[in-house]
Amino acid sequence: xxxxxxxxxxxxxxxxxxxxxxxxxxxxxxxxxxxxxxxxxxxxxxxxxxxxxxxxxxxxxxxxxxxxxxxxxxxxxxxxxxxxxxxxxxxxxxxxxxxxxxxxxxxxxxxxxx
Amino acid sequence: xxxxxxxxxxxxxxxxxxxxxxxxxxxxxxxxxxxxxxxxxxxxxxxxxxxxxxxxxxxxxxxxxxxxxxxxxxxxxxxxxxxxxxxxxxxxxxxxxxxxxxxxxxxxxxxx
Numbered sequence: 001x002x003x004x005x006x007x008x009x010x011x012x013x014x015x016x017x018x019x020x021x022x023x024x025x026x027x028x029x030x031x032x033x034x035x036x037x038x039x040x041x042x043x044x045x046x047x048x049x050x051x052x053x054x055x056x057x058x059x060x061x062x063x064x065x066x067x068x069x070x071x072x073x074x075x076x077x078x079x080x081x082x083x084x085x086x087x088x089x090x091x092x093x094x095x096x097x098x099x100x101x102x103x104x105x106x107x108x109x110x111x112x113x114x
Numbered sequence: 115x116x117x118x119x120x121x122x123x124x125x126x127x128x129x130x131x132x133x134x135x136x137x138x139x140x141x142x143x144x145x146x147x148x149x150x151x152x153x154x155x156x157x158x159x160x161x162x163x164x165x166x167x168x169x170x171x172x173x174x175x176x177x178x179x180x181x182x183x184x185x186x187x188x189x190x191x192x193x194x195x196x197x198x199x200x201x202x203x204x205x206x207x208x209x210x211x212x213x214x215x216x217x218x219x220x221x222x223x224x225x226x
Contacts, residue, residue, distance in 0.1 A: 031212060042118075042205055042216035043159075056213065072178035089157060095212075102149065103214060 002026070004106035006092050012112045013082055021077040021109045026093030031077050033093045033103060034067060041093060049075060082113045116208045119218035126223050127196045134181070135191040136218045137206035148189040150180065153219070154202040157163040162204075165189060168169040197226045 001112050005024045013019050025032050031050055035043040035075070045059040049069045064082075079086055093103040098103040117140040127133040139148065148165040165173045165180045173180040181190040193200055201224045207214045 033212070035214075042218050043207075043214070045213050045215070048212050050212075059213075087176075091159060093159075093190070093214075102161055102164055104161060105151070107158045108155075110157070 004092055004094050004104055005108050006090075006106040008109055009107060010112075012109045014114050015084060016079045018078065019078075019082055019111065021090050021092075021111070023075045023077070023092030023094075023106060025073070025075070025092070026104060028072075029094035029104075030072050031095045031097055031101070031103075032069060033095075034075070034077050035091045035093065036061075037091060037108070038090045039088070046077070046090075052090055052108065064106055079111075082111075085112050087111055087113045116143070116210055116215040116217055118208055119207055119208050120217035120220050122220045124221040124223070126225055127193075127200075129198060129224055129226050130195055132192060132194045133196055133222060135204050135206075135222070137189045137191065137195070137204070137217060139188075139189065139206075139208045139209070141208060141210060143210045144212070148180070149181070149207045149209065149214065150178070150189075150191045150206045151207065152200075153205060159205070161187045163191070169190050193222075196222075198224050198226060200224050 034046040048056045052069045064080045067077045090107040091108045094104045095101040095103045146167045150162040152160045163175045179192045205219045205220045206217045
């Protein structure tokens with residue numbers, strides 16, 4: 001079946017603007033995750049959804065970052081008043097359920113803040 | 115908290131040879147999962163192989179195998195018969211509950 005999809009694939013914005021990043025998980029996957037990858041580095045956990053609730057938001061770097069999920073479907077990561085340090089690839093993953101189920105990743109959104 | 119250490123920033127391997135990528139981890143949890151992902155230059159993260167902490171046998175998946183040494187907290191990835199398409203960044207990750215913690219990655223370059 002279809003994998004995880006993300007849009008846009010690339011986003012260039014000016015400092016101070018708000019951006020929205022979208023993730024469509026694999027159909028039937030109840031768990032959804034957002035990660036951030038800075039250039040040349042590993043992935044940093046941002047937030048986890050089980051259904052449409054977010055039991056763990058501990059990775060969100062500041063209150064400028066927020067995320068929501070509609071049911072067990074689409075999720076949106078919003079970054080308000082973007083800063084240059086927000087430039088990174090934002091990756092979304094989904095898994096059938098939580099625990100140690102394998103997480104399957106989308107292609108990512110490359111965000112560049114000028 | 116979990117921590118993953120990948121000490122090899124980059125490796126070169128000759129086509130058709132095997133390569134071992136090192137991964138050590140630190141966790142106090144008795145139950146966890148270990149994952150390896152491949153990230154080619156296109157940026158996507160491709161799942162390769164999984165090892166559960168209670169699994170008695172080492173995981174294998176085609177040309178990928180995991181050398182799991184629980185007492186040493188080591189989960190090395192072995193890629194056999196390397197192909198040019200194996201050139202990529204490889205990440206080791208540990209999962210407890212739901213969150214994945216990633217290592218810094220190892221860049222593998224396969225030479226013809």
